[in-house]
Amino acid sequence: MAMHADSGIMEARDDIMVTNTLGVHARPASMIVETALKFQSNIYIQYKGNMVNAKSIMGLLTLGAAQGSQLTVICTGPDAPDALEALRQLFASGFGEA
Amino acid sequence: MEIRMQGLGVSPGIAVAPVIVHARGRWHVPVYAISNPEAEIERFHLALESAREDLLRLYAQTTAALGSGHAAIFQAHLMILDDPVFQEEVSELVRSRLCNVEHALDRVSREYLEKMGQLAEFHLQDRHADILDVVDRLMERLLAVQPRRLADIEEPVILVARDLSPSETVGLNRELVQAIVVEVGSVTSHSAILARALQIPAVIGVPSITAKVIPGQFLVVDGSDGTVILDPEPNTQRRYRQERETFLRRQAVYAGDTSRGPAIMADGQAVILQANIELPAEVAHGLRAGATGVGLFRTEYLFLGRNDLPREQEQFEAYLDVVRAANGQPVTIRTLDIGGDKLSSAFSAYHEANPQLGWRAIRYCLAHPELFRAQLRAILRASAFGPVRIMFPLVTGPDEFRRARDFMKQVMLELRDENIPFDANVPVGAMIEVPSAVMTADILARECQFFSIGTNDLIQYSLAVDRVNEKIAHLYDPCHPGVIRMIAQVVNAANARGIECAVCGEMAGDPLYAELLIGLGVLTLSMAPVAIPFVREAISELDTASARQFALQALSIDSSEDIRNLLAQRYTKRTARLNSSPVPETAP
Numbered sequence: 001m002a003m004h005a006d007s008g009i010m011e012a013r014d015d016i017m018v019t020n021t022l023g024v025h026a027r028p029a030s031m032i033v034e035t036a037l038k039f040q041s042n043i044y045i046q047y048k049g050n051m052v053n054a055k056s057i058m059g060l061l062t063l064g065a066a067q068g069s070q071l072t073v074i075c076t077g078p079d080a081p082d083a084l085e086a087l088r089q090l091f092a093s094g095f096g097e098a
Numbered sequence: 099m100e101i102r103m104q105g106l107g108v109s110p111g112i113a114v115a116p117v118i119v120h121a122r123g124r125w126h127v128p129v130y131a132i133s134n135p136e137a138e139i140e141r142f143h144l145a146l147e148s149a150r151e152d153l154l155r156l157y158a159q160t161t162a163a164l165g166s167g168h169a170a171i172f173q174a175h176l177m178i179l180d181d182p183v184f185q186e187e188v189s190e191l192v193r194s195r196l197c198n199v200e201h202a203l204d205r206v207s208r209e210y211l212e213k214m215g216q217l218a219e220f221h222l223q224d225r226h227a228d229i230l231d232v233v234d235r236l237m238e239r240l241l242a243v244q245p246r247r248l249a250d251i252e253e254p255v256i257l258v259a260r261d262l263s264p265s266e267t268v269g270l271n272r273e274l275v276q277a278i279v280v281e282v283g284s285v286t287s288h289s290a291i292l293a294r295a296l297q298i299p300a301v302i303g304v305p306s307i308t309a310k311v312i313p314g315q316f317l318v319v320d321g322s323d324g325t326v327i328l329d330p331e332p333n334t335q336r337r338y339r340q341e342r343e344t345f346l347r348r349q350a351v352y353a354g355d356t357s358r359g360p361a362i363m364a365d366g367q368a369v370i371l372q373a374n375i376e377l378p379a380e381v382a383h384g385l386r387a388g389a390t391g392v393g394l395f396r397t398e399y400l401f402l403g404r405n406d407l408p409r410e411q412e413q414f415e416a417y418l419d420v421v422r423a424a425n426g427q428p429v430t431i432r433t434l435d436i437g438g439d440k441l442s443s444a445f446s447a448y449h450e451a452n453p454q455l456g457w458r459a460i461r462y463c464l465a466h467p468e469l470f471r472a473q474l475r476a477i478l479r480a481s482a483f484g485p486v487r488i489m490f491p492l493v494t495g496p497d498e499f500r501r502a503r504d505f506m507k508q509v510m511l512e513l514r515d516e517n518i519p520f521d522a523n524v525p526v527g528a529m530i531e532v533p534s535a536v537m538t539a540d541i542l543a544r545e546c547q548f549f550s551i552g553t554n555d556l557i558q559y560s561l562a563v564d565r566v567n568e569k570i571a572h573l574y575d576p577c578h579p580g581v582i583r584m585i586a587q588v589v590n591a592a593n594a595r596g597i598e599c600a601v602c603g604e605m606a607g608d609p610l611y612a613e614l615l616i617g618l619g620v621l622t623l624s625m626a627p628v629a630i631p632f633v634r635e636a637i638s639e640l641d642t643a644s645a646r647q648f649a650l651q652a653l654s655i656d657s658s659e660d661i662r663n664l665l666a667q668r669y670t671k672r673t674a675r676l677n678s679s680p681v682p683e684t685a686p
């Protein structure tokens with residue numbers, strides 16, 4: 001994780017693995033938006049040269065990240081570390097799939 | 099000349115009316131240059147605001163009518179509408195190209211849909227349809243075109259469509275849409291479930307009907323038996339109009355009927371009437387119709403039309419809704435009764451040549467312990483809040499029943515270890531719908547706390563008839579001597595062990611068969627809520643001794659036709675008297 005305070009703006013980023021069987025399909029995409037909207041920070045998810053805003057359901061639906069994909073999550077803003085942690089937990093939970 | 103077509107009746111009721119054909123159309127989107135982009139973007143924001151109000155209203159209406167599960171689709175639409183990146187991209191295109199906002203909206207949404215289309219393995223078809231729905235909603239406002247929404251139908255019509263989305267179905271005007279006929283779908287599809295919940299007569303599975311009908315043409319639809327008649331002859335029209343009048347008049351009378359509790363026969367014998375339901379919201383329909391509890395809660399709706407499995411908590415909340423709504427009356431919850439072919443392809447790109455004889459129901463559940471465990475845990479947790487019974491579908495014999503019950507016992511131990519409350523004495527029973535279960539009913543009766551005969555499947559399996567196949571549908575015959583003997587054998591096996599034997603198939607909801615079933619010893623009938631008052635009335639005319647005698651007679655007759663004639667004769671004699679008695683005028 002990289003974190004630095006630069007003129008009051010924090011950035012937190014880390015690589016996160018997609019662990020659930022079905023990958024980032026419709027329901028995980030909605031859950032990511034719901035989580036991201038709780039934070040002020042800008043949150044981006046980078047995958048295979050594609051960068052989407054985690055608050056955009058349309059963007060997430062075009063991400064196409066299957067199980068085992070490595071994503072980079074980049075949070076910028078006053079609550080960046082918390083946002084990153086929340087997303088990390090969401091991915092680790094496998095989005096509640098059995 | 100009139101043309102008859104046969105579909106599957108999934109929501110009872112009769113309609114005779116002109117047709118409208120519903121086809122999803124795309125817009126002709128104009129392109130023109132603009133000089134004031136900010137004014138153009140303001141138009142966009144007004145459209146967004148107005149669409150949002152609409153969606154919030156639909157969400158509230160649907161939640162109230164059908165529960166939050168069915169309303170979730172509008173939450174998904176709101177999330178699309180409120181997508182900040184999407185909105186900004188449309189606005190940015192207006193600014194950079196100085197083009198009208200409709201064109202920008204069209205271009206941006208197309209790009210997303212194309213990208214999603216390349217991700218076939220993610221099964222985003224539903225979201226694809228949702229995005230189109232939201233874009234349509236915005237276009238309607240921007241282009242100031244008359245919304246072509248089905249909710250705006252102005253005359254009584256029969257709606258014919260390839261399929262209807264949930265948002266289209268719940269938006270229907272129930273006063274004007276007299277019936278629905280769709281080409282695709284199954285009894286458990288969304289449009290079927292919603293039509294039943296909304297009490298709109300519906301027939302599904304009528305291939306290419308949208309191509310066969312001309313808008314404005316007359317149609318007869320019978321949602322009970324799946325008949326659809328194109329260009330009905332004057333005589334046919336008259337007959338169905340009469341049937342419709344009778345149905346509606348009696349329904350209106352029954353709506354004011356406050357009969358509750360068991361149906362009482364002329365000699366005082368009580369017969370328990372329960373409701374078959376698909377959705378928690380239907381418990382209220384059942385109770386209003388006078389049901390004593392829920393005899394069959396089909397849980398399939400929780401599993402259909404989605405990309406994932408419902409989690410234990412979600413299931414628990416649904417079962418709890420039903421238990422609470424039943425208000426202390428018993429609720430029989432049937433475990434999952436579909437198979438790999440019906441669950442989303444996200445789980446299994448699994449197809450079977452013969453799903454009816456395939457990997458489904460209890461077989462599927464026993465092969466998927468995690469799925470089965472989550473459902474049983476959810477049901478057991480709900481059993482702490484009111485009387486619940488658990489029923490396993492498609493049981494073929496004692497070993498299979500024991501395996502399912504032992505699995506449930508193990509789940510009970512897990513709950514006990516976790517200190518989660520449940521009813522340790524929850525009754526467990528088998529749905530009797532396979533001939534081998536009939537032949538082993540005496541053994542099963544030692545293991546089960548109740549039986550419920552699913553006559554639809556029992557008839558199909560024992561007569562080897564797929565009733566959806568129009569070439570042989572007429573061979574589906576509840577009066578077949580083989581069927582009557584099987585019902586008798588199951589009831590006798592249950593009575594010998596003192597356990598309840600209910601009937602929950604369509605036979606239970608048809609007043610015609612009440613005397614036969616009761617005569618065979620069945621004292622619990624579970625049916626669609628709409629049928630309850632009719633069956634209650636038929637039962638009030640019956641007498642235990644003569645029903646017994648009639649059943650014995652029926653068991654000795656050697657021809658289906660003779661049995662059916664006798665049944666109909668006795669029934670007509672009784673109803674002739676009922677129908678001649680004056681029906682009080684009631685406001686609709």
